[in-house]
Amino acid sequence: MSASGEFKLYYWPTIPGRGEFVRLALEAGAQAYSDVARAPSSEGGGVAALISMLQDGGEHVVPFAPPILTFNGNTLAQTSAILHAIAPGLGLVASDESARTTALACQLTLADLVSEVHDTHHPISPMQHYEDQADTALRRSQAFVNDRMPKYLRYFERCVDTNTDSNQRWIFSAQMTYVDLSMFQVIAGLRHAFPNALDRLSHEVPKLMALAERVSEQDRVGAYLASERRIAFNQNGIFRHYPELDP
Amino acid sequence: MSASGEFKLYYWPTIPGRGEFVRLALEAGAQAYSDVARAPSSEGGGVAALISMLQDGGEHVVPFAPPILTFNGNTLAQTSAILHAIAPGLGLVASDESARTTALACQLTLADLVSEVHDTHHPISPMQHYEDQADTALRRSQAFVNDRMPKYLRYFERCVDTNTDSNQRWIFSAQMTYVDLSMFQVIAGLRHAFPNALDRLSHEVPKLMALAERVSEQDRVGAYLASERRIAFNQNGIFRHYPELDP
Numbered sequence: 001m002s003a004s005g006e007f008k009l010y011y012w013p014t015i016p017g018r019g020e021f022v023r024l025a026l027e028a029g030a031q032a033y034s035d036v037a038r039a040p041s042s043e044g045g046g047v048a049a050l051i052s053m054l055q056d057g058g059e060h061v062v063p064f065a066p067p068i069l070t071f072n073g074n075t076l077a078q079t080s081a082i083l084h085a086i087a088p089g090l091g092l093v094a095s096d097e098s099a100r101t102t103a104l105a106c107q108l109t110l111a112d113l114v115s116e117v118h119d120t121h122h123p124i125s126p127m128q129h130y131e132d133q134a135d136t137a138l139r140r141s142q143a144f145v146n147d148r149m150p151k152y153l154r155y156f157e158r159c160v161d162t163n164t165d166s167n168q169r170w171i172f173s174a175q176m177t178y179v180d181l182s183m184f185q186v187i188a189g190l191r192h193a194f195p196n197a198l199d200r201l202s203h204e205v206p207k208l209m210a211l212a213e214r215v216s217e218q219d220r221v222g223a224y225l226a227s228e229r230r231i232a233f234n235q236n237g238i239f240r241h242y243p244e245l246d247p
Numbered sequence: 248m249s250a251s252g253e254f255k256l257y258y259w260p261t262i263p264g265r266g267e268f269v270r271l272a273l274e275a276g277a278q279a280y281s282d283v284a285r286a287p288s289s290e291g292g293g294v295a296a297l298i299s300m301l302q303d304g305g306e307h308v309v310p311f312a313p314p315i316l317t318f319n320g321n322t323l324a325q326t327s328a329i330l331h332a333i334a335p336g337l338g339l340v341a342s343d344e345s346a347r348t349t350a351l352a353c354q355l356t357l358a359d360l361v362s363e364v365h366d367t368h369h370p371i372s373p374m375q376h377y378e379d380q381a382d383t384a385l386r387r388s389q390a391f392v393n394d395r396m397p398k399y400l401r402y403f404e405r406c407v408d409t410n411t412d413s414n415q416r417w418i419f420s421a422q423m424t425y426v427d428l429s430m431f432q433v434i435a436g437l438r439h440a441f442p443n444a445l446d447r448l449s450h451e452v453p454k455l456m457a458l459a460e461r462v463s464e465q466d467r468v469g470a471y472l473a474s475e476r477r478i479a480f481n482q483n484g485i486f487r488h489y490p491e492l493d494p
Contacts (some may be wrong), residue, residue, distance in 0.1 A: 062409070064356045064402050074345060080327075081352040085344075097332075098321060105328040108355075109311045115362060123370050123383070125390035136370070136383050143372035155311050162309070 007033035007086075010053045010068040013046075015237035016185075018079045018114070019067040024181040025083055027224040029090025035229070080107045083178045092178040102172055106159070106179045110186060113152045117186075117193065118238045120144045120245060130242070141245035145197040149190070150204070156183060157205040168214065169207055176215065183208070184215035189239030194246045254280035254333075257300045257315040260293075262484035263432075265326045265361070266314040271428040272330055274471040276337025282476070327354045330425045339425040349419055353406070353426045357433060360399045364433075364440065365485045367391045367492060377489070388492035392444040396437070397451070403430060404452040415461065416454055423462065430455065431462035436486030441493045 007026065011019030013035075026033045036053075039045025053068055053075075063077035069086070076082050084104050087093040093103045118126075123140040124133040156171065165174040171183060187208065190198045202209050215221055224230055233239050254273065258266030260282075273280045283300075286292025300315055300322075310324035316333070323329050331351045334340040340350045365373070370387040371380040403418060412421040418430060434455065437445045449456050462468055471477055480486050 062402075062405060063352075064359075064399075074348070076348060076352055078352040078355040081348055081355055084351065085348045101321070101323060101328055101332045104331065105310075105323055105325040108325040108328055112362075115359075119366070124386050125394060127394050128390065133386075136386070139371050139380075139383070143374065147372060147374050152311075155309075158309060 007031055007069065007071045008036050009033055010036050010050045010070075011066045012050070013037040014231065014234070016189075016231045016233060016239070017067075017237045020185055020231070021079050021178075021182045022067050022069060022082050023229070024185055024221070024224070025087060025090060025092055025178045027229070028176075028178075028181055028218060028220050029086075029092050030220060031086070031090055080104065080111050083107060083182070087178045090178075092176070092181070094173065094175075099173060103177050103179050106172055107182060109152070109155070110179065110182050113148075113186060114238060116144060116148055116152075117189065120193075121240050121242060130240075134244075137242070137245060141194075145194060145246070149194070149197060150201055153201060153205045153208060157208045160207040160211055169211060171211070176218070180211060180215055181221070184212045184221075187212035188216075189233060192233040193239040193241050195241075196246045254278055254316065254318045255283050256280055257283050257297045257317075258313045259297070260284040261478065261481070263436075263478045263480060263486070264314075264484045267432055267478070268326050268425075268429045269314050269316060269329050270476070271432055271468070271471070272334060272337060272339055272425045274476070275423075275425075275428055275465060275467050276333075276339055277467060278333070278337055327351065327358050330354060330429070334425045337425075339423070339428070341420065341422075346420060350424050350426050353419055354429060356399070356402070357426065357429050360395075360433060361436075361485060363391060363395055363399075364436065367440075368487050368489060377487075381489075381491075384489070384492060388441075392441060392493070396441070396444060397448055400448060400452045400455060404455045407454040407458055416458060418458070423465070427458060427462055428468070431459045431468075434459035435463075436480060439480040440486040440488050442488070443493045 009019065009022055009026070011017065036045050037047055037050040041048060050066060054063060063075070065077065067079055067082060068075065068077045069082045071086065074085070076085055084100065087103065088095040088100065093100055120141040121130050121137050122133065123136045130137065159171050160169050163169060163172050170176050170180050172179065216225060256266065256269055256273070258264065283292050284294055284297040288295060297313060301310060303309070310322070312324065314326055314329060315322065315324045316329045318333065321332070323332055331347065334350065335342040335347065340347055367388040368377050368384050369380065370383045377384065406418050407416050410416060410419050417423050417427050419426065463472060
């Protein structure tokens with residue numbers, strides 16, 4: 001039974017991954033949704049439902065990869081496109097074109113950071129095992145930890161710092177947006193994957209660390225994080241902890 | 248002298264890079280613009296003008312990296328966000344939310360492909376020389392050519408193939424969009440960087456090859472490609488030709 005107003009998320013059921021950025025927005029926006037691949041197969045869920053979506057797709061354009069969200073007659077892939085589309089209705093960005101586009105550009109920079117995190121443990125190919133690219137992972141992680149992670153986090157710290165629209169110091173607007181929710185997830189992920197590196201860098205980005213804390217204390221976010229719906233970081237997602245990559 | 252309706256592109260002056268996706272849209276949409284860093288320093292141009300923009304930024308959010316476009320009072324970074332923002336006004340996507348969001352998701356998948364192309368020659372870090380990561384570049388390029396490039400191109404071929412809205416077979420809509428322009432640039436870039444690999448794959452993606460050809464034959468696109476404004480692929484951009492990476 002599927003109403004046209006129903007939101008259905010299709011994502012791998014056992015990792016936070018990129019799906020988590022969408023989940024956080026749905027949860028913070030109090031939007032009811034079904035997490036399809038985490039539902040029992042007997043109810044049309046499971047990974048089979050996700051695979052079926054990847055094969056059959058939406059009306060015109062089949063999705064390349066999860067996450068995929070179906071809502072209001074749309075079938076949409078790409079994390080940043082999904083967030084851009086649903087955020088105004090969830091109160092997670094202003095509805096004017098200029099604010100939405102600014103948020104999108106911020107989110108895309110955050111998405112670039114997330115892709116670089118992925119490549120720290122898979123620098124050669126996502127289709128080969130970590131063990132087969134561990135030497136290269138070490139080199140790429142060193143470059144990430146020494147150059148790229150500081151560059152990105154200092155950039156976002158500067159965004160928060162120069163955002164005088166907000167007493168609370170969100171990334172760019174007077175209210176919390178989906179970009180702040182994603183920033184929380186990135187900081188949480190870096191704390192899991194690179195705790196030592198983040199620890200060394202955190203005094204340089206105090207406003208960002210405070211922002212992540214503040215996001216986690218929002219009522220709906222806090223309730224979600226304490227629920228079983230929240231999937232813990234693990235060794236199959238984007239943010240993985242390999243001690244050898246975080247000396 | 249700067250009118251508020253004026254479009255100014257800020258991008259590295261000697262490479263096509265990601266700026267080229269924006270240039271192609273501006274040119275195909277017959278939008279007058281200034282290519283700031285390619286103008287003489289005496290007229291406020293040059294790389295100094297680009298660096299200044301990266302340091303001072305727009306009203307709220309400073310840009311992380313080029314390309315940056317200023318238009319109608321906005322200062323916007325991130326290629327896909329820029330294209331999303333300007334395309335309706337240039338007639339390069341329908342103006343309804345659903346069509347715009349579908350285009351954005353397609354463009355983001357294409358942007359993912361572009362990032363993977365970049366990493367074929369810089370798999371460890373963009374801040375180190377190719378020569379210092381050439382061994383890894385070889386391994387990453389093999390994975391790209393054997394797995395990733397076919398996966399992406401077959402995906403887009405399927406998009407064109409299943410788009411029954413269009414006799415002309417664009418990627419997803421009845422009319423050419425900015426995504427088709429970007430697809431042309433990607434095919435042209437792959438033909439420069441990986442001519443042998445593209446040659447082997449091209450018979451599997453005939454509709455995509457025809458689409459790229461058709462884009463290049465559009466009046467305004469053709470005129471642009473023949474002009475001095477078009478920057479040739481070279482060894483400093485995203486699409487580089489290293490013979491050892493394309494056996």
